[in-house]
Amino acid sequence: MARLGPNRYGKAEVRVVRVARAAHPGGGDVIRDWNVSTSLSGDLDAASLAGDNSHVLPTDSQKNRVYALARELGPVAPEAFGLRLASFFVTSQEPITRARVSVEEYGWSPIGATGHSFARSGDLVRTTTVVLDAERGASVVSGVRDLVVLNTTGSEFWGYPKDEYTTLPETKDRVLATAVDARWRYRPAALGADTAHDRDTAHDPDTAHDRDTSHDWDTAFAAAKAALLAAFSGTYSYSLQQTLYAMGTRVLADVPAACEVRLALPNRHHYLVDLTPFGLGNPNEVYNAGDRPYGLIEGHVLADDAPEEGLAWT
Amino acid sequence: MARLGPNRYGKAEVRVVRVARAAHPGGGDVIRDWNVSTSLSGDLDAASLAGDNSHVLPTDSQKNRVYALARELGPVAPEAFGLRLASFFVTSQEPITRARVSVEEYGWSPIGATGHSFARSGDLVRTTTVVLDAERGASVVSGVRDLVVLNTTGSEFWGYPKDEYTTLPETKDRVLATAVDARWRYRPAALGADTAHDRDTAHDPDTAHDRDTSHDWDTAFAAAKAALLAAFSGTYSYSLQQTLYAMGTRVLADVPAACEVRLALPNRHHYLVDLTPFGLGNPNEVYNAGDRPYGLIEGHVLADDAPEEGLAWT
Amino acid sequence: MARLGPNRYGKAEVRVVRVARAAHPGGGDVIRDWNVSTSLSGDLDAASLAGDNSHVLPTDSQKNRVYALARELGPVAPEAFGLRLASFFVTSQEPITRARVSVEEYGWSPIGATGHSFARSGDLVRTTTVVLDAERGASVVSGVRDLVVLNTTGSEFWGYPKDEYTTLPETKDRVLATAVDARWRYRPAALGADTAHDRDTAHDPDTAHDRDTSHDWDTAFAAAKAALLAAFSGTYSYSLQQTLYAMGTRVLADVPAACEVRLALPNRHHYLVDLTPFGLGNPNEVYNAGDRPYGLIEGHVLADDAPEEGLAWT
Amino acid sequence: MARLGPNRYGKAEVRVVRVARAAHPGGGDVIRDWNVSTSLSGDLDAASLAGDNSHVLPTDSQKNRVYALARELGPVAPEAFGLRLASFFVTSQEPITRARVSVEEYGWSPIGATGHSFARSGDLVRTTTVVLDAERGASVVSGVRDLVVLNTTGSEFWGYPKDEYTTLPETKDRVLATAVDARWRYRPAALGADTAHDRDTAHDPDTAHDRDTSHDWDTAFAAAKAALLAAFSGTYSYSLQQTLYAMGTRVLADVPAACEVRLALPNRHHYLVDLTPFGLGNPNEVYNAGDRPYGLIEGHVLADDAPEEGLAWT
Numbered sequence A, B, C, D: 001m002a003r004l005g006p007n008r009y010g011k012a013e014v015r016v017v018r019v020a021r022a023a024h025p026g027g028g029d030v031i032r033d034w035n036v037s038t039s040l041s042g043d044l045d046a047a048s049l050a051g052d053n054s055h056v057l058p059t060d061s062q063k064n065r066v067y068a069l070a071r072e073l074g075p076v077a078p079e080a081f082g083l084r085l086a087s088f089f090v091t092s093q094e095p096i097t098r099a100r101v102s103v104e105e106y107g108w109s110p111i112g113a114t115g116h117s118f119a120r121s122g123d124l125v126r127t128t129t130v131v132l133d134a135e136r137g138a139s140v141v142s143g144v145r146d147l148v149v150l151n152t153t154g155s156e157f158w159g160y161p162k163d164e165y166t167t168l169p170e171t172k173d174r175v176l177a178t179a180v181d182a183r184w185r186y187r188p189a190a191l192g193a194d195t196a197h198d199r200d201t202a203h204d205p206d207t208a209h210d211r212d213t214s215h216d217w218d219t220a221f222a223a224a225k226a227a228l229l230a231a232f233s234g235t236y237s238y239s240l241q242q243t244l245y246a247m248g249t250r251v252l253a254d255v256p257a258a259c260e261v262r263l264a265l266p267n268r269h270h271y272l273v274d275l276t277p278f279g280l281g282n283p284n285e286v287y288n289a290g291d292r293p294y295g296l297i298e299g300h301v302l303a304d305d306a307p308e309e310g311l312a313w314t
Helices: A045-050 A059-073 A078-092 A188-195 A217-234 A240-254 B045-050 B059-073 B078-092 B188-195 B217-234 B240-254 C045-050 C059-073 C078-092 C188-195 C217-234 C240-254 D045-050 D059-073 D078-092 D188-195 D217-234 D240-254
Strands: A002-012 A014-020 A030-042 A096-110 A117-133 A137-151 A176-186 A258-267 A270-272 A286-289 A294-303 B002-012 B014-020 B030-042 B096-110 B117-133 B137-151 B176-186 B258-267 B270-272 B286-289 B294-303 C002-012 C014-020 C030-042 C096-110 C117-133 C137-151 C176-186 C258-267 C270-272 C286-289 C294-303 D002-012 D014-020 D030-042 D096-110 D117-133 D137-151 D176-186 D258-267 D270-272 D286-289 D294-303
Touching: A002 A045, A002 A059, A002 A096, A002 B240, A014 A059, A030 A059, A030 A078, A030 B294, A045 B240, A059 A078, A059 D286, A078 A096, A078 A117, A078 A137, A078 A217, A117 A176, A117 A217, A117 D217, A137 A188, A137 A217, A176 A188, A176 A217, A176 A240, A217 A240, A217 D117, A240 A258, A240 A294, A240 B002, A240 B045, A286 D059, A294 B030, B002 B045, B002 B059, B002 B096, B014 B059, B030 B059, B030 B078, B059 B078, B059 C286, B078 B096, B078 B117, B078 B137, B078 B217, B117 B176, B117 B217, B117 C217, B137 B188, B137 B217, B176 B188, B176 B217, B176 B240, B217 B240, B217 C117, B240 B258, B240 B294, B286 C059, C002 C045, C002 C059, C002 C096, C002 D240, C014 C059, C030 C059, C030 C078, C030 D294, C045 D240, C059 C078, C078 C096, C078 C117, C078 C137, C078 C217, C117 C176, C117 C217, C137 C188, C137 C217, C176 C188, C176 C217, C176 C240, C217 C240, C240 C258, C240 C294, C240 D002, C240 D045, C294 D030, D002 D045, D002 D059, D002 D096, D014 D059, D030 D059, D030 D078, D059 D078, D078 D096, D078 D117, D078 D137, D078 D217, D117 D176, D117 D217, D137 D188, D137 D217, D176 D188, D176 D217, D176 D240, D217 D240, D240 D258, D240 D294
Parallel strands: none
Antiparallel strands: A002 A030, A002 B294, A014 A030, A014 D286, A030 A096, A096 A117, A117 A137, A117 D117, A117 D137, A137 A176, A137 D117, A176 A258, A258 A294, A270 A286, A286 D014, A294 B002, B002 B030, B014 B030, B014 C286, B030 B096, B096 B117, B117 B137, B117 C117, B117 C137, B137 B176, B137 C117, B176 B258, B258 B294, B270 B286, B286 C014, C002 C030, C002 D294, C014 C030, C030 C096, C096 C117, C117 C137, C137 C176, C176 C258, C258 C294, C270 C286, C294 D002, D002 D030, D014 D030, D030 D096, D096 D117, D117 D137, D137 D176, D176 D258, D258 D294, D270 D286
């Protein structure tokens, strides 16, 4: 006999572009460009076992709530949005005891000084995932992906074990490149007022814009990104593992609200091309940028006083 | 202060095509077309903390082992390959206490009767992930992804809660479509002799071809795929959750060696197009196949006697 | 000073799934799963030069027509659909003198015998492009893409010039693999009655299903696909160029209605892995399937009596 | 009977990363990150017709030449590289009478002030295609793709014809967004000394770095990009066609060396979300960013004195 285990459902990849007219301090428009995914769990087994949908708020309704909340909240940080959205589902739907909201944010840079023209930045995707459980509270994990970085020097790789399948030569100078996928977990204290339930004010979009949030998520994101870049750039590296650890510790140092960082760093191999058959040397100048295979280094870095992770990474 | 948490590293996406000449019962060639990823963990912290690579078997060596093992083992099932490869790393490298091997397999169908011409099937990707821990033993999770299925009828959706953001009309007849992402965990007993260490025979490829394996992985895969299709096709559905549960239970029923199934089913919405502005009815004939957003239903189904999952899903 | 040159506009990637209930001879449903793109040209310069849209039928209207026509015509071949759609735009919009319609078709295979359950085939994408010009008439180019094929033997490559940058060794036995991108142009005579203007019958979907078409496009497509496979499989190859030519001539031989074939064949290199460092030979058994770079062979094959191509390839 | 028509072959997607140490005026490294494709044509029919490869310089040799030339030329503009590479093939291989070289360039921005750390820009891909024919000379078409831009206002769409399939409401204020795909053809005079044959200097990489080129390709690219952005941002638009024309004319005005611009602009529809069911207005604030379908506007803009295009766009 079989039984149903953990299950959840929601709407994935709701594309929301929120324009806030003249909301920039300089007078121009502000854009929040998001891809929002929701996932709900709770007392839902009857849907799977008996086709009884009486507890299944349609994913279409979840999508509608995303758009309406974007209107209500204005151009807030994705973390603040996720907390409010998750809170809405858990508060308003009796059977729903847990909500997970993920947001991808795409950046835009102004074109000229019109205030209403923008070009997509394309240098990275900002991410956040909020999990809110009725009993266990809220967590926020934010991050970045597709941030591609490269050092033209300052990287070595040697001193490794050589088994019977090892043919790789050691190197004292190589290109080191990766596409940073980093996520950092915020301390519960950082969430503060954003976790307060807010249904009473939800329909007053004109005042929602300027309400304070408990944490300056945008500033924290900028600091984390800067920390990742600085550590990648500033670490003389004997392995990508070492660089990963340096990036994680730097984020923890520069973003006090963060207590844990998880990184997955593909080693985007740049193979020095052998030009000797053509009568040419290659003093670390010409590389073949390989696609596959690639090394993949994964690691967690935690603050010594990091609280329990709870449901943050689920 | 920060500390290093769990970490692992390996080579991702090693593309191996193994041709076994005249190995088919009908006389033709047999192809195994794989994308192999390895990931090792153990006593590796010095690499991250001190740039000391003395325990870090290069990912390039891991890649080499993949190719050599493909030569040695012949066109075995990916599960058998993963078990042997994981065993090699844990056995041969003192600091490595755990290995994870993932394989994607792409299918090929014969063209005509030459025995050496093939067309890529494209209907799905077969997957497997083996985790082998020196202390906790081995696990195998196999699966399928990108198996796109559609029912033109036999699906309803109604009886759900209507909150203030619900505008979706109920329906008694809709198209139901999804791209099946299913993984099933095998019982430890199914792994049998494949987990035996085999270094002594490793370099005798000519005899390796015909060694018995403990389990007929290919037959089990075919049964699981057939079960998924039969359950999708045969379930009159009141929700995709219900279909998911039927698919999971069917796999458990038809593949006794499997003890747990995890499914992630995107609801590929097919929107009935409103043709009334053009003087036309639309009796469930013309649909707009939406890309985003999509519902996403995730669930686990377990055999009542499923053993502990251990490290299987890590 | 600048001037406006050729220009066109339309709606790209309209996703249409047309279900015809019980339309299969065996009693089951028939599915046409399409991605339709339209492009119109004619007396449109005022839009570009002066922002005058009085001749610009909205792309949204074009999309609507796609859906309505799918309802009217039933599960016809994409070529027949494209001809009717193009004819509609040129006939009904005075300023529009030319229409281009492209359709991608995705195949589905029945699951079991229910008649309403299907799995996406995934082995290829069927394509067609119709160009209809008010003065110069209609053309139809159909094709296939993403048809991945592989010969495990029967391919050589040698006798090529060796310049100072040539390091490639000659081979008398290699794997040959490609993803077939082939398009064939139909003779005008094949278009026949499908080009007749049909506005009078357009709103009678119940009778439209069973109207004759001038050409059995589905049969022709099946024959062309079979010809491509047979020629790829049956050609002992000294270069992918030779295989390309064999494929083109075979299509022309087996599909009399076709007068020209254009092929683009990426050479999906399968590199024999050197296993000698590991004490193993590799008698054409283990390959690394490369992604990039790849050879790319392009060529046209024409029937000796091929009529002028006109606008077919524009 | 069938005959062979036009054909060509080459190596596609050769990934080259060229690092020039301390070549930046500020002292840091310079990176050129390219994806290079070659395509040769000439007296090649015997390969297709008879499997005779005596005129077929291997695509592997072409790839090798790409890497060697990158070493020789240093971090030159992709246009200069393409001209030199095409010239090499046509000059050195008797049967080759025409060469086509395409380069995609990915941008990198410095991280900090180390001079050797970079982050990939991601805002666009720079492109160039050189065609060099032994008889008809050289042409250069450069461009940009994936440059995503958006105006939050300053766009209307009305005054269009309404047929029986038109349901789109007119609008006096909409978001206008597109992913710019633009290519501009350079006047022959711009190619100047870059087309000179250069085999005598080819093997002296140490002097090749500082040779003059006939045209400052990088400056022209920057001017064209700036023109596209300025025209997109600065045009009050009644249709994307109008914006396209403004962008083309602006490039011609600001880049005198360019004589023709071809643009393909997908209309990335941002649908204003109807929030009235939820008791909310939506004063142009919340949009659903659609994926498919999308409008697609294509057009050419030519200088009045544009010379014949020759083989530039083939």
